[in-house]
Amino acid sequence: MSTAADKVAATGNGTTSLYHNKAAQWLLYLAVFAVLALMPLLVENAFTLNQLARYTCFAILAMSVSLVWGYGGILSLGQGIAFGLAAYGMGMTMQMQYQHPEYDPIPSFMLTNELESLPLMWAPFWSTTTGLILTLSVPTVFFAVFGAMMFQARVAGVFVAIMTLAMLAAWYSMAYDMQPFTAGFNGISPPLPFSIGGFELDPYGAPAYLVCVGFLAVLTCLAKLLMQSRFGVIVQAIRDDAERARFLGYNVASYQIALFAISGFIAACAGLCWVMIVQYVSPTSLELTLSIAMVIWAAVGGRLSLLGAIMGAFLVNGMQSYLGDELQQLWMLFLGAIFIGVVLLLPRGLAGLMELILDRLAGLRGRSQDQASGQKEAAE
Amino acid sequence: MSVHDFWTPFSLIPFINALFIGISLASIWLLAALGLTIIYGTMGVINMAHGEFIMLGAYSTYVFQSILGLPFLLCLPLSFFVVAAIGLLVERSIIRPLYARPLDTLLATWGLSLILIQSVRLIFGGEPQYVAVPEWLNFVVQTSFLNLSGLRIFIIVMAVALCGLTWFLMYRTSYGVKVRAVMQDKEMAQSFGVNSSRIYSLTFAYGAGLAGVAGGLFGAVKTLFPDMGSGYIVEAFLVVVVGGVQLAGSVLSAGLLGELNSVFSYFTNDTFARFVLFTLVVIFLRFRPQGLLSEGATRR
Numbered sequence: 001m002s003t004a005a006d007k008v009a010a011t012g013n014g015t016t017s018l019y020h021n022k023a024a025q026w027l028l029y030l031a032v033f034a035v036l037a038l039m040p041l042l043v044e045n046a047f048t049l050n051q052l053a054r055y056t057c058f059a060i061l062a063m064s065v066s067l068v069w070g071y072g073g074i075l076s077l078g079q080g081i082a083f084g085l086a087a088y089g090m091g092m093t094m095q096m097q098y099q100h101p102e103y104d105p106i107p108s109f110m111l112t113n114e115l116e117s118l119p120l121m122w123a124p125f126w127s128t129t130t131g132l133i134l135t136l137s138v139p140t141v142f143f144a145v146f147g148a149m150m151f152q153a154r155v156a157g158v159f160v161a162i163m164t165l166a167m168l169a170a171w172y173s174m175a176y177d178m179q180p181f182t183a184g185f186n187g188i189s190p191p192l193p194f195s196i197g198g199f200e201l202d203p204y205g206a207p208a209y210l211v212c213v214g215f216l217a218v219l220t221c222l223a224k225l226l227m228q229s230r231f232g233v234i235v236q237a238i239r240d241d242a243e244r245a246r247f248l249g250y251n252v253a254s255y256q257i258a259l260f261a262i263s264g265f266i267a268a269c270a271g272l273c274w275v276m277i278v279q280y281v282s283p284t285s286l287e288l289t290l291s292i293a294m295v296i297w298a299a300v301g302g303r304l305s306l307l308g309a310i311m312g313a314f315l316v317n318g319m320q321s322y323l324g325d326e327l328q329q330l331w332m333l334f335l336g337a338i339f340i341g342v343v344l345l346l347p348r349g350l351a352g353l354m355e356l357i358l359d360r361l362a363g364l365r366g367r368s369q370d371q372a373s374g375q376k377e378a379a380e
Numbered sequence: 381m382s383v384h385d386f387w388t389p390f391s392l393i394p395f396i397n398a399l400f401i402g403i404s405l406a407s408i409w410l411l412a413a414l415g416l417t418i419i420y421g422t423m424g425v426i427n428m429a430h431g432e433f434i435m436l437g438a439y440s441t442y443v444f445q446s447i448l449g450l451p452f453l454l455c456l457p458l459s460f461f462v463v464a465a466i467g468l469l470v471e472r473s474i475i476r477p478l479y480a481r482p483l484d485t486l487l488a489t490w491g492l493s494l495i496l497i498q499s500v501r502l503i504f505g506g507e508p509q510y511v512a513v514p515e516w517l518n519f520v521v522q523t524s525f526l527n528l529s530g531l532r533i534f535i536i537v538m539a540v541a542l543c544g545l546t547w548f549l550m551y552r553t554s555y556g557v558k559v560r561a562v563m564q565d566k567e568m569a570q571s572f573g574v575n576s577s578r579i580y581s582l583t584f585a586y587g588a589g590l591a592g593v594a595g596g597l598f599g600a601v602k603t604l605f606p607d608m609g610s611g612y613i614v615e616a617f618l619v620v621v622v623g624g625v626q627l628a629g630s631v632l633s634a635g636l637l638g639e640l641n642s643v644f645s646y647f648t649n650d651t652f653a654r655f656v657l658f659t660l661v662v663i664f665l666r667f668r669p670q671g672l673l674s675e676g677a678t679r680r
Contacts, residue, residue, distance in 0.1 A: 075483050075486070149662075149663075149666050150666065153666050153667070153669065155665070155666070155669055157482070157483065158424075158426055158482055158483065158486070159621070159665065159669055161426070161483070161486060162617055162618070162621050162665075163662050163665050163666075165614060165617065166614065166617075166618055166658045166661050166662050166665075167658065167659075167662050169614045169654070169658050170654070170655045170658035170659050170662070171655075173651040173652070173654040173655045173658070174651075174652075174655045176651050177649065177651035177652045177655065288610070288614070289610075292490055295487065296487075296490075296491075299487060329498070329501070329502060330498075332494050332495070332497065332498035333494070333495055333498045333499065333502075335491075335494055336491040336492060336493070336494030336495035336498070337491070337495060338491075339487065339488070339490065339491030339494070340474055340488050340491040340492060340495075343478070343484050343487050343488040343491065344474070344477055344478070344488065347481070347484065
């Protein structure tokens with residue numbers, strides 16, 4: 001039952017396989033981020049670099065799914081809410097950087113929607129600092145409130161999935177409907193790249209890419225530290241048996257709310273980076289397809305490992321681009337098949353496969369023991 | 381945009397018409413949710429491919445009608461059997477290993493829905509297709525307060541009929557007794573000689589078949605696209621969950637949600653009504669996760 005506790009205990013001593021060795025884990029994380037950070041030296045093509053930056057945003061999203069679902073056992077289909085809200089916040093910030101208080105005070109799409117003055121909702125975005133703070137804080141606060149609503153009522157499992165799904169659908173129709181404020185279906189496309197402190201971050205340049213990688217690296221390291229802390233251990237215990245954790249005296253709801261809000265914050269950072277890279281935001285960022293795609297990336301890479309989820313995002317999206325337009329028709333078939341295959345055969349994704357191989361190499365687990373724990377996992 | 385544009389003032393005749401539109405909407409949501417109620421209620425399987433089963437029903441009706449030239453009324457039962465057969469195949473291959481992992485069925489059936497959408501796109505192309513409305517449904521009931529097409533009325537009748545059929549099957553046949561026994565306690569039912577895996581297969585196939593009929597009917601209302609199923613899945617799930625995952629509950633919640641949606645859209649507009657409705661559902665589930673009708677706090 002207590003697989004998480006075992007794992008935590010196992011990471012402490014040096015007799016386990018490389019997979020559970022803490023030092024080796026950190027080394028691998030740092031190596032991956034170092035490689036990502038050095039990419040601008042290797043990649044000459046600006047288009048490819050922009051593509052990589054997009055994948056980095058997806059990787060941040062997959063990591064947030066791994067945190068909330070893999071570690072917390074909360075399957076949220078609403079990660080796109082935080083992503084989308086932050087994307088709109090960033091879009092509004094960038095749009096207002098272009099506007100001029102005297103000559104050109106309101107965005108043109110508002111004029112076509114017969115708005116005579118800037119709506120109150122938009123006014124704080126005159127200031128880039130306030131805009132950025134709102135971009136990150138609004139989704140986080142929303143996730144905390146939404147999480148409090150769900151987890152204090154002890155909503156769990158499938159119901160969380162369906163409630164987050166409904167909430168996502170609600171926000172999607174909202175973004176669609178409030179045409180004078182959000183430009184509706186067309187979306188907001190800020191004319192200029194994001195600039196901060198007088199420095200312009202060209203979406204196709206190395207600095208913008210490095211900002212994305214920086215977000216990914218810092219957030220992942222913080223999340224990993226958090227999951228190794230007392231908080232992380234309790235969160236995993238709640239995932240394995242919420243009732244038992246409750247009987248041990250832990251306030252289960254407050255841990256779940258905190259984890260949910262943190263994952264919302266991470267997804268919001270991804271939304272911020274995304275709009276900086278694509279210079280465009282529309283209701284598609286709140287589509288169900290995207291929110292489920294994040295879950296796919298995390299599942300393929302391995303939801304129980306942050307790095308696994310990150311690699312899953314790079315792998316799935318990289319393959320999608322690599323296969324090109326000719327195979328785009330078959331890509332969806334392929335993706336669906338991969339996904340069914342992973343769920344059926346590799347419930348712990350590629351990272352789980354890695355763990356199995358390294359454990360075997362270390363001669364720690366016999367075949368029979370493997371199967372036993374595999375079944376235990378399946379029964380969860 | 382002033383407040384007045386956004387908020388339609390109340391007037392009686394159009395409002396009553398909105399209530400009738402609500403019944404029509406409710407019947408569509410109920411048809412979409414019926415098969416899902418059976419599948420989720422019996423097996424606890426979150427079938428994200430349910431919308432695609434509806435889509436397959438629409439396309440098979442299209443094939444039977446346009447290519448084989450069969451009458452519409454015959455196409456519907458044929459679509460039932462086609463989609464039920466596909467459902468049987470899916471249950472045997474994908475769903476069966478996952479019964480102990482309900483969250484994973486959600487993910488696997490999402491993968492399945494991608495495959496189904498793309499397969500249909502490869503076979504029929506991405507351009508829209510149409511199911512022709514038969515001659516005898518080409519009438520409109522029009523009075524001072526009511527404006528409903530024959531097709532809409534037919535859909536309401538079909539929703540009632542299929543609910544009745546499902547109720548009969550579940551509560552008046554020996555198959556239904558077995559289904560309910562497996563639902564309550566699988567091990568106990570098995571030890572009394574009920575072949576639970578057979579019951580699961582049949583029930584999944586029946587639920588898929590219902591989606592097939594629903595698809596045939598929806599195809600007559602709207603154009604057919606390979607990804608038309610995604611337009612039904614969210615509403616269908618909400619109907620099922622708000623109803624408390626049982627037949628009577630789904631009927632009640634479909635009626636309630638349909639009417640609420642139609643009243644909200646009468647006062648504001650369609651998308652805003654959807655936003656209000658979804659938010660209300662989330663708040664409702666916070667206080668009654670067990671749904672409208674179920675007693676106690678058993679949660680699946």
